[in-house]
Amino acid sequence: MRHRIAVVGGGPAGLTLARVLLRHGHLVDVLERDPAPDARPSGGTLDLHEGLGQLALDKAGLLAEFRALSRPEGQAMRVLAPDGTVLRDWLPGPDETANPEIDRGRLRDLLLGPLDVQWGRGVTRVVPGGRDGVRVMFEDGRQAAYDLVVGADGAWSRTRPAVSPVTPHYTGVTSVETSLDDVDTRHPDLARLIGDGSMGVYGENRNLVAQRNSGGHVKVNAQFRAPRDWPADLGLDLGDAEAVRSSLLALFDGWAAPVLDLLRRGTAFLHRPLYALPVGHTWTHVPGVTLLGDAAHLMPPLGAGANLAMLEGAELAETIASGPADLDQAVRAFEDRMCTRAARWSKITTAGLDRLVSPDPAQALAVFDRVQPS
Template identity: 55%
Template sequence: MPPLPAPRIAIVGAGLGGLTCARVLQRHGRAVTVFERETDADARPQGGSLDLHADTGQAALRSAGLLDRFHALARPEGDEWRVFDRATGALIAQRGPTEGGGRPEIDRGQLRGLLLDSLRPGTVRWGRAVTGVTPLAGGTCLLLLDGGAAEEFDLVIGADGAWSRVRSALSPAVPHYTGVTFVETGFDRCDTRHPELARLVGNGSLLAKGVGRTLVAQRNSNGHIRGYLALRAPQDWHAAAGLDLGDQRAVREHLVELFDGWDEGLLRILRDSDHGFVNRPLHVLPAPHTWAHVPGVTLLGDAAHLMPPVGLGANLAMLDGADLAHALVTEPGVGDAVRAYERVMLPRSVEAATGSAQGLDHLVPATAS
């Protein structure tokens, strides 16, 4: 009896989870195609620094055969937090790095580049926006592309983030606003241009909390610091204040007013940044977010379990990708593999979503402690 043909596998989204899945599949000799709506790897900035945990993100990289290359890029000294009193600027707590370097930091862009470079040429189809998927009666799935084209696959993996176009094939869930917005800014060549802020931040991150207001500054590679203002506010806070987000001077002045009474050294994060302010309202999926198995389609990462960005999301997305790929190369069929993966991933994500929600409440407290 001739062997069954290799399954046709598509991954929607060239983020960390999707790329990890693709890399592990290729490492085991499986073909895979990644569809990405962005035109190339440098189409947009990839965000700040991530700490990769030994039992999730690093475990996924070990499955991908990339752990040594990760350690060559990572910054174990970056796993450090300094907590300051918001009014006096006094250092009140310090943590890290984790004993044994267990959670080294790496820029998200560097990590994505590491994964992309590990894939066979042509694996990622850039500039191919997916508009949706249609499960078919025979257990396959039709991938619908912008412009009207369609391709059939034995499995479509939705790794396309918060606003996934694949999710609706499995679940009616949509993200909702958490009540917290991050406003991001940045500093270049911080050790020479912003030495006082660089001294406060050290090798890792700075944190100062107030009721409904938190300041965070995080060291990235190449002398860059990212600053974040975390606000408990309506999603349209800027409109309610009569602000045009394009008017950076007015935004800066308004944000400084919101942090009136805070230590002037900490307010450098607001006053002195080299970059403008980017508004990032935080959304989450309902928890628990589960679905009944549908042949030919599944989800991973934020598409499956969007959580607040408190250190778990990227790690879980990569673990999802590695676990799904491992199931696809060890289980007898695609359906068996997806069921095995979902039996592990869905309960894990419920637990993580609860922890992430608590982490956000701790990061930006709604009331005085």
């Protein structure tokens, strides 16, 4: 019997789920709040790991296309001290495919392929336990009923309250993002400083990371420990780019001039306080509803979230496609496996964030030395 399945959210988790199901001949309703795929900037670059995001793409039959679109050279990583001294300079070998980078927009388009996503279908609430199934309420006041609703709607999930009262907490670390365009022609000095992948500078309780996307676009993130309401505390208007720039330059005062040029020449600034769900977030199974990705286990951004989200999407799709006698039991078993694995990664990324934004910058180096040989 074919089940009525809705996926709330067309991010990496939801699209991978729908794409793997499609490969197995199943159609699901993908309900996405954005009015169109290009309604907002798609964000920066993602590194997809061999046993996680790449495995998910393999399950979707998209690994070869991913390899053609991804940037293996983006695995290059340089670490500097605040005075500009190069501490580590890691270059990937010619056949290195452990963590190639891909722009989020390209990944989204790859996953979208033939999928028929319902754009502009913002969900406000998911109500389990109805006679005709799980009710999904939409922003436009309409409703629909399904046998299974998968909440893949990210950090501020509207599906999550159907299974868990827990909401994300502020980690104590905030991030301000700026960017540079055409870096190779307009800022060749900074292009050399950054290299082909990413460049990070780690100081006391703060860091500055610049990362290449395709087309000469670079995203720069300043991360630092601050109260959640620091802009208001400083009387800072986040819409005033020059005021934000001055405030960041004061915060990173004394750092090498070429490093600070990343802030001096950056264009608009975006404030992204980092939130997370508690390590080991789990819930008592609710028939007909489940969560994937950030909705289930939002964690600090240390290269795991999208990878896990995609693998979970692929694995849940395979579970559904295998035609279990009892779909609900199968989903419950999937949740147990997912939450156990996610708890491990939440612990790793939480500890990682503490080291990358630490009173002792040597802690940050230790994180890289664990991941890459120096």
